Amino acid sequence: MFGDKSVEFLNAQMDRLNIPEDQRDAFSKNMYDFSRQVRNIESDNDPMRVPGIEGNTAKGVYQFTDDSVTTGKNRMANMGFDTEHIEGIGSNPQEWSDEQADDMFLANFFAQSGSDRYITDIGRGNVDARKDAYYQFHHTNPDEATRRRVDKEMLVDNVVSEQGADAF
Numbered sequence: 001m002f003g004d005k006s007v008e009f010l011n012a013q014m015d016r017l018n019i020p021e022d023q024r025d026a027f028s029k030n031m032y033d034f035s036r037q038v039r040n041i042e043s044d045n046d047p048m049r050v051p052g053i054e055g056n057t058a059k060g061v062y063q064f065t066d067d068s069v070t071t072g073k074n075r076m077a078n079m080g081f082d083t084e085h086i087e088g089i090g091s092n093p094q095e096w097s098d099e100q101a102d103d104m105f106l107a108n109f110f111a112q113s114g115s116d117r118y119i120t121d122i123g124r125g126n127v128d129a130r131k132d133a134y135y136q137f138h139h140t141n142p143d144e145a146t147r148r149r150v151d152k153e154m155l156v157d158n159v160v161s162e163q164g165a166d167a168f
Contacts, residue, residue: 001032003099005085006106012080013110017120027123034122034130035105038062038138041149047094047101060093062105062138069093072104075111112137130154 002010010028019027036045042063043049050059057066064072069091076086081103089100096104109115115137121129131154139146 001028002035002102003097005081005099006102009079009081009103009106009110013119017116017123019120019123023123026125030123030125031106031119034133035102037130037153038105038134039101041134041146041153042139047096060096061098061101062093064093064104066091068108069104072108076103076107079107079111081107109133109137127154 001007007028010031011024014024014027039045039061042058043061045061047061048059049061049063050056051063058064073086073089076089077083085103089096089104093101093104110119115133118129118133118136122133131150134150134154135142142150
């Protein structure tokens, strides 16, 4: 599961989104699984992965670019992560711990305008919401190979818990 800082952040977000206590374990598990799917799509969960495309600075498990590292840290600050934790995250995503990478991913995702609807649907176990959120908030210009990876990774069988339309 997520590290302590990530869990603390998710708990605050579940409070903000009014996720009922009895559905928080499933919500957290679905968010964790979504994050792992994104890691696998982006890098095969390999922190040393780089795309090998000239001019593309993406790297690390979530493939943050050099420019997006600063954006991610600003979003972490705006979303309530403590300054000391943010300052401990270096500029090279290949050197981040799993928790640092997850915190950057979560803050970046949750901070974006319009993401709440996708987040609650992902928390319910909605596979289409995972795909839509990935394309809207993480990889906004995917090539055909990336689309195939998304379709392979984000299968209904890979979803832990479907909460249903009436959940939160």
